[in-house]
Amino acid sequence: MTSSDAVSIHDLQKHYVVGGETVKALRGVSFDVPVGDYLSIMGPSGSGKSTLLNLLGCLDRPTSGSFELGGVDVARMADDQLAETRATSLGIVFQSFNLLPSLTVVENIELPLYYSGRLGRGARERCEQLAKRVGLGNRMDHRPTQLSGGQQQRVAIARSLANDPRFILADEPTGNLDSQTTDDILHLLDELNQEGRTLIIVTHEDEVAERTKRTIVLRDGQVQSDKRRA
Ligand SMILES: Nc1ncnc2c1ncn2[C@@H]1O[C@H](COP(=O)(O)OP(=O)(O)OP(=O)(O)O)[C@@H](O)[C@H]1O
Numbered sequence: 001m002t003s004s005d006a007v008s009i010h011d012l013q014k015h016y017v018v019g020g021e022t023v024k025a026l027r028g029v030s031f032d033v034p035v036g037d038y039l040s041i042m043g044p045s046g047s048g049k050s051t052l053l054n055l056l057g058c059l060d061r062p063t064s065g066s067f068e069l070g071g072v073d074v075a076r077m078a079d080d081q082l083a084e085t086r087a088t089s090l091g092i093v094f095q096s097f098n099l100l101p102s103l104t105v106v107e108n109i110e111l112p113l114y115y116s117g118r119l120g121r122g123a124r125e126r127c128e129q130l131a132k133r134v135g136l137g138n139r140m141d142h143r144p145t146q147l148s149g150g151q152q153q154r155v156a157i158a159r160s161l162a163n164d165p166r167f168i169l170a171d172e173p174t175g176n177l178d179s180q181t182t183d184d185i186l187h188l189l190d191e192l193n194q195e196g197r198t199l200i201i202v203t204h205e206d207e208v209a210e211r212t213k214r215t216i217v218l219r220d221g222q223v224q225s226d227k228r229r230a
Pocket of ligand 1: 016017018023024025043044045046047048049050051052
């Protein structure tokens, strides 16, 4: 790991024990992600992509191996430190949007500020700016069920930016969207990388991977290939 690495993982293993049987979902994964990188993670179903993303997103802990985020070893963090890191350094975008149906667009965008205790003065205005940034300035008081899939994903992207994280993770962010909407969402993600944020996207789609700077392919819980585009 160098100071210019956003992420450094070494020999990461994740085993699940189900009914007395051990599933080795990750079997020794190592790679570094420099600050500002735009990385896609591909691989067949069951190869360990979501497991890896859950670890990178501090949503789960590895069985063994090290994972450093911005120079800090996540595996050794206490639970409250892990929650703090998740809230302030990371933005996560999911395939199924994961918006709260009872909240409006702007309230959904504010949610990470609530969790990180940053709902202070100016928060509402900042979140309104984020809604405008993703093209939803005229939908701020709508609820998720009143929005299209693409609009809901825009809300999720705006929400991932609420704490201004350096690092954005996305799990199949366009998996539920049609091709025109997919293109709009990918354009937004490209912009986030162009402004210097580090992006890691799990995808099945070549169209998505081709826009990124580098693709890692997982197979059976290991890195099969790691290629950077010219
Ligand atoms: N919570 C869990 N408990 C037990 N086994 C799990 C759990 N999560 C994942 N697995 C197993 O770990 C392996 C890797 O799963 P993972 O979901 O990471 O793959 P994936 O590449 O994301 O697949 P997909 O593309 O189908 O989403 C699979 O064999 C899966 O059955």
